[in-house]
Every structure is written in structure tokens, then in C-alpha cells.
Amino acid sequence: MASVAPDRTTRDGQGMVKIMFRFVPREGWLPYDTEGLWARLVTADTARVANVPFLQDGVAEGDVVRFTTDDDGVRWSxxxxEASGNCTIRVLPLPDGPLGRSARAVHEKFAPFGLGGETFSAEFPFVALTVPADTDLGAVKVLLESGETEGWWAFEEGCITDAWRDA
Incomplete structure (x- = not known):
């Protein structure tokens, strides 16, 4: 299995550490079995996730995770x-759809909600979005579903809350 290797374990000057997550890759999906997320230490063995996960399910930006550190100094979740109340939603623009392969167009569609997120790469314009707990979740869901119906994108829910389910 390929893995997304940590390029560094600390982000100098920002008090950030890399926390690694292990998972079983999904068939037909990206072939990775690990993902590294930046986080801020809370205690000696816990950290608050500081970016949105592309691959790891069940965690969102702002969540606190417990980790262990291996003999090589790698921190493993x-x-x-502690859940932040935020959701992680992933959107892949469809190449033959109205947005083409434009991650920027995806970000523009969600800009009115003030959602933050990241793009996987220029070659693979996969967008991971953090949906804060105080966002109009129903309106975001309507946009996601209508965009999928209109052929703009496919999406998945990487980490959701009861409030998201109820919206």
C-alpha cells in the first residue's frame, strides 16, 4: 500500500505537529492507507486537528485526538x-460537468457559507471542506444535493454530526 508520508513532524514557529492516521483504503479510491494532519498540542498525548482531512473518516477540523508516539517519533492517532461539532464534506467536481475539473469553482459555490477547505492537487481537484457547527447546515446540504443532481460534482460525508443528519 502507498502512504502519504509526513514531510515533517513539526511546523516550525506555529506550534503544530503532524498526527498520522491509519485506515483501510477503499477500493476504487485513492490508494493511500495513511494521512497526516496538522494539529496543535493540547496535552502531552492529545492534539486539536488544524486542517481538514481528505481521506480519514470520523474526524473533522477542530476535533481533539489522542495519539501515541512510535520509536521513530511519529505521532499516530x-x-x-473531543468532537468539535464541525463536519467534513468532500467534493469532487465531475470532469464532464458544468464546473469541469475546477476546484476553484467548487470553492466559489460554497463561498457564501464561509466554508474553509483545501484542494488535494491540481491534477486531482478533490476538495475537502470544513463545515462549522454554526453554518446553515440545511442550505449546505441543499447545495450539495442539487450540485450532484445537476452533474457538477460527487460528494461524500467524511465526518458528520447529529445536527447535520437532522438538517
């Missing part, structure tokens, strides 16, 4: 200990 073992569990989520």
Missing part, C-alpha cells in the same frame, strides 16, 4: 476524544 488512536482515538477522537
Amino acid at each position: 488512536v482515538e477522537r476524544v
